[in-house]
Amino acid sequence: MIIFIPPATSTPVNIMETKPDNMIRITTQRQIILEELAKVKTHPTASELYDMVRKRLPRIGLGTVYRNLELMAENGMILKLEVGGTQKRFDATTDTHYHIRCSGCGRVDDIDTPVMDDLVKEAAASSSYLVQGHHVEFTGVCPSCQEKNKDVTYQ
Amino acid sequence: MIIFIPPATSTPVNIMETKPDNMIRITTQRQIILEELAKVKTHPTASELYDMVRKRLPRIGLGTVYRNLELMAENGMILKLEVGGTQKRFDATTDTHYHIRCSGCGRVDDIDTPVMDDLVKEAAASSSYLVQGHHVEFTGVCPSCQEKNKDVTYQ
DNA sequence: CGGTATAAAAATAATCATTCCCAACATCTT
DNA sequence: AAGATGTTGGGAATGATTATTTTTATACCG
Structure with a gap:
């Protein structure tokens, strides 16, 4: 069941958005x-x-x-x-969370490692960029690809 | 000055590499x-x-x-x-380090935030994937894009 | 050294994901 | 209802990457 935000109270717009919301x-x-x-x-x-x-x-x-x-x-x-x-x-869940991508089939799943909000502050301190956000992406082998490659030894 | 690894002692191969090195x-x-x-x-x-x-x-x-x-x-x-x-x-430096990507022009730079090796262990514990690695990618606005958009207010 | 096998390069075609364009249709505004 | 504006479907165009084919370079063996 999806709740639609009515136009009149639409969600905040992107940073760098030029046109009026x-x-x-x-x-x-x-x-x-x-x-x-x-x-x-x-x-x-x-x-x-x-x-x-x-x-x-x-x-x-x-x-x-x-x-x-x-x-x-x-x-x-x-x-x-x-x-x-x-x-x-694409992901219907918009709050910050991390992902893991299967190196075999490309499938992407959520991973529930705690989000490290401080990272952005740290990065901002050591860079001349204006740091806006971050994302952590793990790579691995998904269950079904592990099954397909029982013979292969991962290390 | 680049040092080439001679063929006879070539570098280790990828996990999941099938053919003999x-x-x-x-x-x-x-x-x-x-x-x-x-x-x-x-x-x-x-x-x-x-x-x-x-x-x-x-x-x-x-x-x-x-x-x-x-x-x-x-x-x-x-x-x-x-x-x-x-x-x-592509990156000539092969040891683990993180990156920041400019949301304006797509340029990618290194960022010298300390690498968090424990993350992989944490992720492995909370996932059915066989976790192989991780990468942290920051997004931000690079100095030259900041310059180009002096009028825009970032927050 | 010459001849043959093999690997890599160049050129070009094919593929895949994504974006763009446009005519037809829908929806808003007054 | 009329005009302005927004959205869709369909297809063409683009951009990045990969595959294929032919040609060239290098290695191997006597």
Whole structure:
């Protein structure tokens, strides 16, 4: 069950956002994309999401999925994961948490290591960048890839 | 000045490496790609490196750059950074260290926050993955993008 | 040294993810 | 209802990367 933030009280906009904060309209497509994303605990790519959404909206275009994921990420409704691998992944949970990516199949899962908010302060002290955020990404072998490669010895 | 590991004593191979450890030949192209990568403290993309290398080897192909970066990364001679953004980046320094990526221009720099080796142990305890490694990626605004956007207020 | 096998390079085509563009349609504003 | 604006679908365009094919360079063996 998804609760939609009504346009009038829309969520805060990104840092570096130039245009005055625009509210985004909740179209059928947007609603269903968001619902499908929220349904899963994995972090689907745009085309995985496209396949999921198409079961309910067979005529939706892939471009629409991309466009709206981007838009919802900009508005802080979802999280765009810029992790390793070739494709971007999306996450309906927007509060800070870390991820682990399978080096075998590319799948991404949440990992519940405590978030280290101090890291940003530390980094700010030792860099000329204006530090905005951080992300920790673990790499490993997921259960199903371990199963597939029983013969291989990891160390 | 770059020291090349002679084929006979080549560097250790990756975990999950299937084929017996093959030595790689040091060709002119490889040598120059590696030299150019080691020259800079930034973390160039394949095509940035292509441009750098072309000044010394005008007839080199982009494919050669990609192929050799991949190969050298597999052999542990360099590091392939699978960070956010659209392109992969490469790093001549192979020991663990963290990075910061500019949200304006995509540039990636090293950041000298202490490496937290315990993180992997922690993650292993709270996950069904076989945890292999980790990476911390900060995001921020680099000095030159700060300069370009004096009018914007960051918070 | 010459001939053959093998590895790597160059050139080019193919693929994949993503973005862009545009005509048709929907929704807001007055 | 009319005009302005926003959104969609579909397809073309782009950009990064990978694969394929041909050519060139290096290694191996007598």
